[in-house]
Amino acid sequence: MIIKGFSASAVPAGIKYSGRLDLGLICSATPAVTAGVFTKNLVKAAPVVLDMERLRQGRAQAILVNSGCANACTGEQGMEAAKSTSRLVALALGIPEEMVQVASTGVIGVQLNVAAFESAMDSLVGGLAPENLGKVAEAIMTTDTFVKTATRTITLCGKEVNFMGMAKGSGMIMPNMATMLAFIVTDAQIGFPELNKCLKTSVARTFNRITVDGDTSTNDMVLVMANGAAGNKWIDDEIPEAQQLFQDTLEDMLKDLALQIVGDGEGATKCITIRVCGAKEAGEAEQMARTVANSNLVKTAFFGEDANWGRIIAAMGRCGVRFHPEHVDISFGDITIVKNGIGQGAAVEEEAAKVLREKNITVKIDLKDGNACEEIYTCDFSVDYVKINADYRT
Amino acid sequence: MIIKGFSASAVPAGIKYSGRLDLGLICSATPAVTAGVFTKNLVKAAPVVLDMERLRQGRAQAILVNSGCANACTGEQGMEAAKSTSRLVALALGIPEEMVQVASTGVIGVQLNVAAFESAMDSLVGGLAPENLGKVAEAIMTTDTFVKTATRTITLCGKEVNFMGMAKGSGMIMPNMATMLAFIVTDAQIGFPELNKCLKTSVARTFNRITVDGDTSTNDMVLVMANGAAGNKWIDDEIPEAQQLFQDTLEDMLKDLALQIVGDGEGATKCITIRVCGAKEAGEAEQMARTVANSNLVKTAFFGEDANWGRIIAAMGRCGVRFHPEHVDISFGDITIVKNGIGQGAAVEEEAAKVLREKNITVKIDLKDGNACEEIYTCDFSVDYVKINADYRT
Numbered sequence: 001m002i003i004k005g006f007s008a009s010a011v012p013a014g015i016k017y018s019g020r021l022d023l024g025l026i027c028s029a030t031p032a033v034t035a036g037v038f039t040k041n042l043v044k045a046a047p048v049v050l051d052m053e054r055l056r057q058g059r060a061q062a063i064l065v066n067s068g069c070a071n072a073c074t075g076e077q078g079m080e081a082a083k084s085t086s087r088l089v090a091l092a093l094g095i096p097e098e099m100v101q102v103a104s105t106g107v108i109g110v111q112l113n114v115a116a117f118e119s120a121m122d123s124l125v126g127g128l129a130p131e132n133l134g135k136v137a138e139a140i141m142t143t144d145t146f147v148k149t150a151t152r153t154i155t156l157c158g159k160e161v162n163f164m165g166m167a168k169g170s171g172m173i174m175p176n177m178a179t180m181l182a183f184i185v186t187d188a189q190i191g192f193p194e195l196n197k198c199l200k201t202s203v204a205r206t207f208n209r210i211t212v213d214g215d216t217s218t219n220d221m222v223l224v225m226a227n228g229a230a231g232n233k234w235i236d237d238e239i240p241e242a243q244q245l246f247q248d249t250l251e252d253m254l255k256d257l258a259l260q261i262v263g264d265g266e267g268a269t270k271c272i273t274i275r276v277c278g279a280k281e282a283g284e285a286e287q288m289a290r291t292v293a294n295s296n297l298v299k300t301a302f303f304g305e306d307a308n309w310g311r312i313i314a315a316m317g318r319c320g321v322r323f324h325p326e327h328v329d330i331s332f333g334d335i336t337i338v339k340n341g342i343g344q345g346a347a348v349e350e351e352a353a354k355v356l357r358e359k360n361i362t363v364k365i366d367l368k369d370g371n372a373c374e375e376i377y378t379c380d381f382s383v384d385y386v387k388i389n390a391d392y393r394t
Numbered sequence: 395m396i397i398k399g400f401s402a403s404a405v406p407a408g409i410k411y412s413g414r415l416d417l418g419l420i421c422s423a424t425p426a427v428t429a430g431v432f433t434k435n436l437v438k439a440a441p442v443v444l445d446m447e448r449l450r451q452g453r454a455q456a457i458l459v460n461s462g463c464a465n466a467c468t469g470e471q472g473m474e475a476a477k478s479t480s481r482l483v484a485l486a487l488g489i490p491e492e493m494v495q496v497a498s499t500g501v502i503g504v505q506l507n508v509a510a511f512e513s514a515m516d517s518l519v520g521g522l523a524p525e526n527l528g529k530v531a532e533a534i535m536t537t538d539t540f541v542k543t544a545t546r547t548i549t550l551c552g553k554e555v556n557f558m559g560m561a562k563g564s565g566m567i568m569p570n571m572a573t574m575l576a577f578i579v580t581d582a583q584i585g586f587p588e589l590n591k592c593l594k595t596s597v598a599r600t601f602n603r604i605t606v607d608g609d610t611s612t613n614d615m616v617l618v619m620a621n622g623a624a625g626n627k628w629i630d631d632e633i634p635e636a637q638q639l640f641q642d643t644l645e646d647m648l649k650d651l652a653l654q655i656v657g658d659g660e661g662a663t664k665c666i667t668i669r670v671c672g673a674k675e676a677g678e679a680e681q682m683a684r685t686v687a688n689s690n691l692v693k694t695a696f697f698g699e700d701a702n703w704g705r706i707i708a709a710m711g712r713c714g715v716r717f718h719p720e721h722v723d724i725s726f727g728d729i730t731i732v733k734n735g736i737g738q739g740a741a742v743e744e745e746a747a748k749v750l751r752e753k754n755i756t757v758k759i760d761l762k763d764g765n766a767c768e769e770i771y772t773c774d775f776s777v778d779y780v781k782i783n784a785d786y787r788t
Contacts, residue, residue: 021710043719045710073707075720075736106702109737171691213690216712259406296607296690297565297783304784308500311609312469317437318610325437325471342469343503383780390698390777 001151003162004129004187005229009127010139011086013111013120016068016106023117024136025089025124026063026183032227035196037203037218040376044070045072046082048221054098058192061099063223064089065157067140067168071104071112072218081112092125103383105142105181106170118237133185140181143388144170145234146258150253158179159232161188165255171213171266171389180337182207182222182257184250189228190235192272194243199224202251206258210377211284212265213385214294224250227321262377267384270302273362277373283372284321288365291319294374299381302361307352309337329366334380395545397556398581399623403521404529407514409507410462410500417511418530420457420577425493426621427685428454429590431597433614438500439466440476441496442615448492451696452586455493457577457617458483461562463771465498465506482511486519499562499575499613502693503505511706513767526581534575537782538564542654544647552628555582557643557690561651565607565660565783570653576601576616576651578644581633583622583628590612593618596645600652603680604771607779608717610687618644656771661778664696676739678715680758680766685713686770693775696755702747703731723731724762726750 006028013023036055038048054060064085071078093338106114137147152163169180190198203222233243279285284286284365292298295315301308307328317325330338334357337348355361400422407417430449432442448454458479458659458779465472480494498506531541546557563574597616629637643788657665670689673679686692689709695702711719724732733741749755 041708041711042716043569043707070704073704073719073732073735074736108702108708109732114771168485215691215709216707218704218711292435295609296779297609300780300783303780306784310464310467310612313437313611314502314612315433317435317612325467338467338503340465343467383777383784384699385690386694386777386780389694390700 001075001162001164003133003164003185006133007128007130008132008136009089009124009129010135011120011124011127011133013066013067015116015126021135022118023124024068024139025128025172026133026136026185027128028225028227030060030227030282031392032225033058033190033192034223034225035192036223036351037200038297039079039217041220043218044105046074046078047071048219050079051101051103051221054101055294058211059097059099060101060225060297061095061103062089065103065105065136065140065181067142068106069104069112070106070108070219072108074111075108075117075286079109081114084114084182085112085117088121092121092198101223103181103221105140108218110350111223114120122224130255130280133164133166138169140166142168142170143266144168144264146264147266148257150248150256152249152253154160154245154249156188156245157233157239159230161186161230161232162182163253164255165257168263172342175353178215180220182254184224184253185224186228187228187230188225189232189233190207190226195224195226198247198250202254205251206254206320207386208257209375210262212260212268212294212379213261246288259362259377262379265379266388267382269382270377270380271360272302273361273375275373275375276311276365276367278367278369279372280370282372282374285372286376288316288319288321289374291315293378296318296381299378302356302380303382305356306380306387307349307356312363312365315346323367323369327368331364333362350357374377395556395558397527397558397579399621400527400579401522401524402526402530402532402579403518403523404526405514405518405521407510409459409460409510415506415529416461417458417514418533418559419522420527420530420579421522422455422619422621424621425453425455425587426619427452427586427618427701428495428584428619429593430615430617431594435610435612435614436469437612439613440466440468441465441498442471442613444473444476445495445497445615451492453493454495454619455481455489456487457495457497458603459497459530459534459575461536462500463498463506464500464502464503464613466502468503468505470696471505475508478508479506479511482515486515492533495617497615498573499534502512504611527558529640532563534560536564537656537660538562538751540658542651542658544650546643546647548639550582550624550629550639550641553624553628555580555624555626557647559638559647559651561655563655564658574611575612576648578618578647580618581618581622581624581734582620582629582640583624583626584620584640588629589618589620592641595641596648600648603769604652604656605652605684605687606656606662606773609701611696653771656673659773660782661714662710662773663775664771665754666696666774667769668759668770668772669756669767669769669775670759670761672761672763673715673766674764676766676768679766680770682710682713683768685709687772690775695771696750697776700748701731701743701750703737705759706759707732717761717763721762725758727756
């Protein structure tokens with residue numbers, strides 16, 4: 001999909017591997033209103049620190065992104081490298097350095113090879129074209145097994161508005177305010193406060209609800225650029241219905257990308273939704289769902305297609321939420337395998353095992369203590385997860 | 395080792411598997427001062443609930459333990475079953491029912507087969523002998539690959555005092571006040587308040603410092619029986635040096651058993667000590683060490699013998715403790731791989747990789763923010779962990 005006023009390019013720069021796309025550039029023809037959310041990990045990669053500082057102005061015109069090196073734990077040298085690469089882009093495009101956002105993903109603790117960026121810059125900028133956004137989505141992959149993109153089209157105040165989003169992520173995934181990397185570009189005309197609010201609301205309900213392995217990355221970020229090229233009336237509080245439509249569209253798109261990340265979780269064979277209902281408070285429902293979604297014993301049982309609900313209730317019991325074990329119902333799909341805290345026997349477990357053979361599984365936990373309900377999205381835990389992560393750097 | 399006044403027995407009762415020891419009994423000739431610590435999981439198995447109630451009296455004379463069935467999430471029927479089995483023992487031994495402690499380990503959500511206990515009771519009680527404590531250690535194994543026992547002998551106020559301890563546990567191990575199952579018998583003469591205090595102090599520093607997979611069981615318990623048969627002077631606050639020796643011996647023994655559990659962690663190939671030093675507070679040091687010890691990415695890197703310190707620092711960054719990433723040193727054994735937050739390069743990583751090929755590895759993290767230092771003990775995370783837990787019930 002083409003988004004008015006945006007162009008993109010990606011090239012193989014040899015940052016880590018040779019012969020594969022690993023350097024991408026997204027540009028807006030004009031300065032775009034830009035909002036971002038970033039990792040809450042105390043250890044932040046150089047590009048995260050730099051982008052957070054630059055985004056105080058709420059504007060950006062380009063995103064330069066590389067895979068193969070996270071530029072995290074690289075000290076002053078790493079920060080200088082991040083700035084140098086943004087300067088290369090600024091010079092080539094004739095824009096201020098501060099209008100360039102940078103993003104990196106890959107191994108922690110290795111210095112960025114700035115020379116590789118320099119050598120690649122001419123062909124990178126030369127390749128800029130509206131139809132190349134998908135190539136950037138390819139360039140940001142690391143252990144990802146498929147390209148993750150989403151597009152949406154809506155009508156805002158009579159104007160067609162388009163969105164294109166991309167994400168990468170497969171391991172070290174339990175985002176806290178953001179996920180590995182996700183970039184969304186839209187030609188919508190929207191102010192910074194509104195865009196920022198829509199992004200934060202959407203991320204809380206989407207990327208911050210997924211977990212692959214409980215590990216939060218040092219490089220997580222989500223950026224949204226809105227360049228206004230669609231020419232719609234400015235979206236603000238005066239037209240709440242348009243703002244709501246924008247919010248809904250963005251959230252729907254981020255959820256799409258977030259679920260793609262879970263579906264491509266390292267070694268994953270299944271997508272699992274853990275839904276906790278009947279909780280006293282939303283925060284408690286989320287805490288319980290997250291504990292179950294991060295339990296290795298629960299996740300390996302899903303890999304084994306074993307309806308082992310004992311592991312679910314054991315994880316619930318250690319999550320810190322007070323509840324009544326003797327009230328709990330647990331269902332796999334439509335099959336209620338536990339009623340009032342008691343297993344329903346072998347015949348029901350066999351029915352439930354059929355549900356577990358599917359690719360998408362919903363586990364519903366009903367506490368019957370209140371009305372709050374929350375979901376966390378995860379994947380199963382396979383032999384391949386261990387193989388991928390024992391061998392990642394070799 | 396024989397502990398004066400104690401006898402034990404174990405038989406194959408066919409509770410889950412046939413032809414292997416799965417039912418054990420430990421008896422004291424006289425009522426023994428007995429202290430216990432139990433799982434903090436909100437979901438507690440029937441034997442845990444029953445034992446906690448009975449231990450209010452601080453005395454017990456027998457422990458009946460089975461593997462193959464956890465008797466957890468089994469409702470009223472499960473509680474009745476726990477009581478029935480304790481009654482069988484009480485009748486056979488001619489002691490009050492309340493003097494019998496029961497313990498179960500195995501699959502959650504399956505009712506206890508009381509008939510199997512009934513059929514086995516005669517041969518179980520008939521087999522009681524002082525030299526059979528080791529057979530009980532064998533009977534409590536589930537996915538354990540070796541028997542875990544420890545013995546100690548000390549002189550207390552001129553009398554020889556003996557201890558024998560046993561433990562089981564391999565998965566669902568991140569004890570919170572206790573571990574899966576551990577039983578210690580001693581012929582020491584000690585009052586309940588002193589025994590209880592020694593046990594709680596020791597468990598906090600040993601079993602509560604290990605983690606295999608971050609999952610806390612519904613059945614965790616540690617019981618210590620002291621029957622006084624050694625005839626030493628009563629240990630109390632009037633002889634602090636004797637109480638300290640008792641405490642040190644118990645703690646040393648529990649640490650021995652705890653490390654045996656980590657060394658037999660499901661699929662484990664290595665024992666890893668995560669030591670965080672230079673923290674502002676002990677609680678923060680423990681929290682950071684525990685987060686690193688539970689990171690799947692850290693644990694799979696150890697399995698892969700990859701000196702991937704980036705995963706360690708990423709886990710530190712998400713643990714909730716404030717520190718200065720630019721001050722951090724990280725060592726594997728004697729090799730300092732990170733100084734002041736920066737990796738020391740490929741040559742040092744190669745030296746560190748040699749350390750990782752060993753079976754016992756210590757990771758030292760120095761925050762340089764204070765003087766607190768704490769350790770957590772864990773194991774690596776292998777392909778076999780997933781295989782064991784995907785297939786556990788089949």
